[in-house]
Amino acid sequence: MRLFGRRLPIVVAATVTIGVAAAMLAPPDRLQGNLQRLMYVHVPAAWTAYLSFAVTLGASVAWLWRRRSRYDRLAAASAEVGVFFTGLAIVLGSVWGKPTWGVWWTWDPRVITTAVMFFVYLGYLALRRATLDPTTRARRSAVYGVVAFVQVPIVHMSVVWWRALHQPPTVLKPDNPSIDPTMLAALLVNVLAFTLLYLLALRARARLATAEEELEARQVAEGQELAGSAVLAPQLEKGSRADV
Numbered sequence: 001m002r003l004f005g006r007r008l009p010i011v012v013a014a015t016v017t018i019g020v021a022a023a024m025l026a027p028p029d030r031l032q033g034n035l036q037r038l039m040y041v042h043v044p045a046a047w048t049a050y051l052s053f054a055v056t057l058g059a060s061v062a063w064l065w066r067r068r069s070r071y072d073r074l075a076a077a078s079a080e081v082g083v084f085f086t087g088l089a090i091v092l093g094s095v096w097g098k099p100t101w102g103v104w105w106t107w108d109p110r111v112i113t114t115a116v117m118f119f120v121y122l123g124y125l126a127l128r129r130a131t132l133d134p135t136t137r138a139r140r141s142a143v144y145g146v147v148a149f150v151q152v153p154i155v156h157m158s159v160v161w162w163r164a165l166h167q168p169p170t171v172l173k174p175d176n177p178s179i180d181p182t183m184l185a186a187l188l189v190n191v192l193a194f195t196l197l198y199l200l201a202l203r204a205r206a207r208l209a210t211a212e213e214e215l216e217a218r219q220v221a222e223g224q225e226l227a228g229s230a231v232l233a234p235q236l237e238k239g240s241r242a243d244v
Contacts, residue, residue, distance in 0.1 A: 008203070012196045019193035022186035038096045040186055044194035045089040046114075050152050051198060052082025053121065060145030063138055069213065072138040075145050077205035079124050081198055086118045101165060109158040110166040117151040124148055134216070 019040070029036030059075035062068070093111065094104045105111065124144050131137035159166045179187070 008196070008200055012193070012200050015189070015193040015196050019186075019190040022189045026183050026186040027180065032100065035096065035099055038092055039183075040190045041194075042089060042092040042096060043187060044190045045085045045092060047191050048194045048198045049082050049086040049089055049117075050156070051195065052078045052085060052202075053117075053149055053152050055202075056082065056121075056124075056145045057149040060142040063142045064146075069134070069138065072141065073206055073209040073213065074202075075141065076125075076128055077202055077209050079121055079145065080205055081201045083118065083121050083125065084201075085194075085198070086114065086121065090114055090118060106165060108165045109162040110155065110164055113151070113155045113158045117155050120148050120151050134213070 023037055023040035026037070026040070028034050055078040056075045059071045059078065063071035063075065090111075093114075097106065097111075098104050124141065127144055128137055128141050131140055158164065
């Protein structure tokens with residue numbers, strides 16, 4: 001988490017500013033007009049969710065392999081950030097879908113699978129909250145984090161596997177991207193901005209997780225000391241004797 005060090009917030013702010021400018025300067029869509037500019041936040045939010053859950057997957061595998069607590073903290077922090085960006089993508093998609101499709105919600109495969117992914121990772125966070133023992137929590141969460149990642153390719157490929165209102169992939173597809181080069185450049189700048197924003201949020205959440213873990217360990221240690229002192233036999237004062 002030392003990428004850019006203390007300069008990371010400045011880099012994030014600068015990149016976000018450039019991304020907003022690029023989105024405003026990009027040409028409007030021929031059919032949707034300026035409404036299409038939502039793409040420059042909706043798509044990066046979805047990409048950041050994918051990235052977050054990929055990091056959770058990698059950190060979960062690393063914990064199962066090495067059993068080190070920092071991997072568990074990284075997995076949990078990234079999952080929390082991913083849930084936020086997934087929710088953001090769903091909300092932005094609804095805002096975009098209302099004038100485009102005429103409804104806030106539709107049973108479109110991409111929409112449904114994204115919602116399922118959102119609740120799957122909410123379940124991951126709930127599992128962590130429900131398990132008190134740190135080792136058991138880390139083990140269960142690691143297994144869950146590995147299995148849950150199957151949702152990511154399902155979400156991404158849903159528009160290919162099933163008939164959907166969503167358009168097929170325009171950037172991440174086997175052949176060349178079918179998007180105007182200026183729009184693509186603006187989109188990639190915003191993807192970079194969201195990626196850096198993810199790193200900033202991940203770093204902050206990981207630091208908080210470290211502090212929470214230290215506090216939990218201290219509370220456990222204090223509880224053990226208190227329990228140990230409670231069972232000590234009472235000491236008689238010197239020169240006194242117990243009544244028989």
